Amino acid sequence: MSLSIIIVLIILLIATVGTLLLAGKGDEGYRNATKRNTTNLTLIYVVVILISFVAVGVYIKWFA
Numbered sequence: 001m002s003l004s005i006i007i008v009l010i011i012l013l014i015a016t017v018g019t020l021l022l023a024g025k026g027d028e029g030y031r032n033a034t035k036r037n038t039t040n041l042t043l044i045y046v047v048v049i050l051i052s053f054v055a056v057g058v059y060i061k062w063f064a
Helices: 002-023 028-062
Strands: none
Touching: none
16 A cells, blocks of 8 residues: 555656646747736636535525
């Protein structure tokens, strides 16, 4: 069991380092162009999560 955990941690470490190395080599113009899209998506996610919490609260309060 401990051997499998060690193998998973090694794979996780390699994947993380590889991802960070690849992410550092980006086109600067592309990064600037996608900044607005990332901001919009983050805002959408925040709003949807908040609405979901409210919906679950309403369901628990009146229907459960």
